[in-house]
Structure formats: structure tokens, C-alpha cells
Amino acid sequence: MGESRTELIAWLNDLLQVNYTKVEQCGTGGAYCQIIDSIFGDVPMARVKMNAKHEYEFIGNFKILQNVFRAHKIEKPIPVEKLVKCKMQDNLEFVQWIKRFWDSNYGGQGYDPVARRKGASTDTPATIAPLAPAARSAGLGVGGGRAGGRTPIGGPRSTSTQPNEVVQQLRTQLAEMSQHLEGLEKERDFYFAKLRDIEILVQQQLEVVEAEGKEDPTLRDIQKILYSTEDGFEVPEPTVDEEETF
Missing domain, CATH: 1.10.418.10 (Calponin-like domain)
Structure with a gap:
């Protein structure tokens, strides 16, 4: 310590x-x-x-x-x-x-x-960066008198510089959000693949048990959990083109 x-x-x-x-x-x-x-x-x-x-x-x-x-x-x-x-x-x-x-x-x-580690790269992020709120206050300044505490120097009260800064900040935030979304999608696919493997294994075991004229309550309970839904979330009905999805 x-x-x-x-x-x-x-x-x-x-x-x-x-x-x-x-x-x-x-x-x-x-x-x-x-x-x-x-x-x-x-x-x-x-x-x-x-x-x-x-x-x-x-x-x-x-x-x-x-x-x-x-x-x-x-x-x-x-x-x-x-x-x-x-x-x-x-x-x-x-x-x-x-x-x-x-x-x-x-x-x-x-x-x-x-x-x-066979020379594998160790370049790793310090944290899972949260979505940056940098553009929030700046975004409120679009079309206003001041943005980020800056006042236009000379000339008419143009916001030509400030919107450029805001656009850049919004682009940065969008890029971070896209990266974050990509990570979430990969995580979703990762766990869905595991659940799918479990579903197939349970179905195979049930078929074996039923062929022997027996019943396995535990496997049935697992299958119920896999197929259960909650209010506000329903599994969409597969179309003809999606027959291989499940």
C-alpha cells in the first residue's frame, strides 16, 4: 500500500x-x-x-x-x-x-x-472517453452576441469566426459519438453471438431429450429466458429475406 x-x-x-x-x-x-x-x-x-x-x-x-x-x-x-x-x-x-x-x-x-505477447501493440487509451460536452455552451452562442467569451475585433458584428469554431467543435463531437456508437454496436454483436450459441446448444439438447421421450425443465426455463420480452421491446417478425437471421 x-x-x-x-x-x-x-x-x-x-x-x-x-x-x-x-x-x-x-x-x-x-x-x-x-x-x-x-x-x-x-x-x-x-x-x-x-x-x-x-x-x-x-x-x-x-x-x-x-x-x-x-x-x-x-x-x-x-x-x-x-x-x-x-x-x-x-x-x-x-x-x-x-x-x-x-x-x-x-x-x-x-x-x-x-x-x-509476440510484439503485439500495447497502445491503449487512458479511459473510455465520455462524449465531450465542449460544444454545448459554444452552440448556445451561435447567432448571439458572444461565444466562448470572445468579442469580434473590428468590422461589422459578424459571427463568421465563431460559427467556424462551433462547426469544428460539433464535428469533433460527432466523430466521438460515431466512435462510441461503433463500440456499442460491436459490444452488442459480441453478446448477441454468445446468446445465439447458447440458444443453439439448448435447442440441440432439447431435441436429444425429446427424442428419448424425456423432459428437461432446466433447459425449458433457459429457453423461456432467451425468448422472453419486456414491455416496449418486441422481437420483430422475420421477413422472407431474413429467414437465416435466427
Whole structure:
């Protein structure tokens, strides 16, 4: 607990040969996976995304970490929901714990982090950047007397400069929103694919059970959950062209 954030980052960068600047970057999960790999050497680093950019990729890294914890009977709970938000305090506490664990369990053996991750890029964001509100106040100044505290210098009261600034800010915000939406769509597809695999497996098992003249209430309950809907959300009826969707 005695190390500062600066000391922890320096230790992590030296151990993993990365260039992290904030503990928040550990929220992607890649660094945690490789720290544990430096101890046991059996983390499937080929599956770890050291340059993860989206939350669904962070979650994938933490699933790998959870599997390794189970394999080595490490009882420390991993607060995945908090860590993937890339908040400083949550990740600082986990980095402090994992440093103590490393101090107690690392055997001093040689470790080549770059070779273990096969030279994969470690360029990772510091946080999941929220949608910038930068254009909110500026947007209110369009067509008004002042925008951002600036007053036109000389000439008629033209807003030619101010709208350009506002347009640029709005373009930046739009680009950030598009990137955020792309991440959400990938995350949606990621979980939909998993649910689809579960649906197929349940259906196959039900067919086997029914062929034997038996009944499996648990499988039926799972199937009900998969097909259940809520008020305001209904699964659209498939068209002829969409027969292969489900």
C-alpha cells in the first residue's frame, strides 16, 4: 500500500515494457493479465488484447484473468464492472493488490514480456472517453452576441469566426459519438453471438431429450429466458429475406 501511483506505474512499465502513464489504463485488463503471466507463465497471451479500445474487449481480457485466477485458486474477487470503467481509484486499489500479490509470488525467474505477447501493440487509451460536452455552451452562442467569451475585433458584428469554431467543435463531437456508437454496436454483436450459441446448444439438447421421450425443465426455463420480452421491446417478425437471421 506504500507505493504511490507514480511508483506503481514505473514498476508496471519496467516489468511489462509498456509506456503507461495512468493507472486508469490498467482498466483494459491487458496489463493485469500479463502481470499474472509473469508469475505463472501460463496466461494465454495470444488471446489477450493489449491494445483494447472498447469495453467489450476489456471484458474479454478480464474473463481470461478470471479463468487464470480460478486455475490457480486465487480467491481475490475481480470487480470487473468497476475496473472496465477505467476510473482511477478502482484501478489504483487493484494495482496495489496485484503488486502485493506479485511481490509475494514472483520467483525471480527471467521474463520477456514482449516475446510473451509476440510484439503485439500495447497502445491503449487512458479511459473510455465520455462524449465531450465542449460544444454545448459554444452552440448556445451561435447567432448571439458572444461565444466562448470572445468579442469580434473590428468590422461589422459578424459571427463568421465563431460559427467556424462551433462547426469544428460539433464535428469533433460527432466523430466521438460515431466512435462510441461503433463500440456499442460491436459490444452488442459480441453478446448477441454468445446468446445465439447458447440458444443453439439448448435447442440441440432439447431435441436429444425429446427424442428419448424425456423432459428437461432446466433447459425449458433457459429457453423461456432467451425468448422472453419486456414491455416496449418486441422481437420483430422475420421477413422472407431474413429467414437465416435466427
